[in-house]
Amino acid sequence: MARQRLWIEFDWGRVSYLEWLPQGEPRADVLLLHGGGVDCAELSWGGLGRDLAQAGYRVIAPDHPGYGESPPVGWTATQERLVAYVAELVEALGLRDYVVGGLSLGGGIAIGHLLAAAAGARGAILLGSYGLMDRQFEGPFRLPAHLLTWVLLRTGVLRHLTRFYAADRRKMDGALRAIVRNPEARTAELLDAVMVEARRPYAGVAFEQWQRDQLLWRRTRTNYSDRLHSIAIPVLLVHGERDAGVPVGRARDAAAAIPDARLLVVPDAGHWVQRDRPTAVVPAVLGFLAELTRT
Secondary structure (H helix, E strand, C coil): CEEEEEEEEECCEEEEEEEEECCCCCCCEEEEECCCCCCCHHHHHHHHHHHHHHCCCEEEEECCCCCCCCCCCCCCCCHHHHHHHHHHHHHHHCCCCEEEEEECHHHHHHHHHHHHHCCCEEEEEEECCCCCCCCCCCCCCHHHHHHHHHHHHHHCHHHHHHHHHHCCHHHHHHHHHHHCCCCCCCCHHHHHHHHHHHCCCCCCHHHHHHHHHHECCCCECCCCHHHHHHCCCCEEEEEECCCCCCCHHHHHHHHHHCCCEEEEEECCCCCCHHHHCHHHHHHHHHHHHHHHHCC
């Protein structure tokens, strides 16, 4: 198994991506899309990418424009533009028979990709996926909570709070506890890596652009729920039972709507589910990929 960092040039800028190569001919190509905030390919996929490559798969994981090693670009990071960027990446890499996976924001991009321009995709893996609900929150106070978040975003307070957390290791550790509930997975090394990403000069800028695009005052702009029935390929949904960002009920509804879907709810796991409980997630992903590659 070999791991390398590569770059690809587009008319609008350059994108960095990690590639894990198996020994011998790959069983399939797997494209993995990380989440928002200060996430990047290494943070979300460093462990899973290695494990999949050791099982015989070629794994490609980009840093989205303005995240990780990929510098900011001239366009605004709307949902539609990110979906288009993934289609451009797939074309530039020559992917023709591949599996696409995504976490959170990356899951929403993966769904958009499947619905827009993914004729070559043979399967999809959605982890804590965005794009499955009308508001950021559920429950009786969902509208006031959503509106408060919209106000914090539009006034710039949310940006300052993010920078405040990025400057304080203890506060960042507290934020990490909310999405990685397993103490054994919430290591000092992981916190160090998150702090490095949070302190990049452009950290959070592209994510804030996306939030401004997606967070309207009464609802989110993108909810793919009514279109999930048109996804004709097999889909694995992986969701933390204690995911505070996307309630597990949304994943259950999505699994019921997609014709060929299977759902893994990981007990006591948070939003960063593959980081939180890799011993549950990795076998499920490998089993799903093995099923796809047998056909």
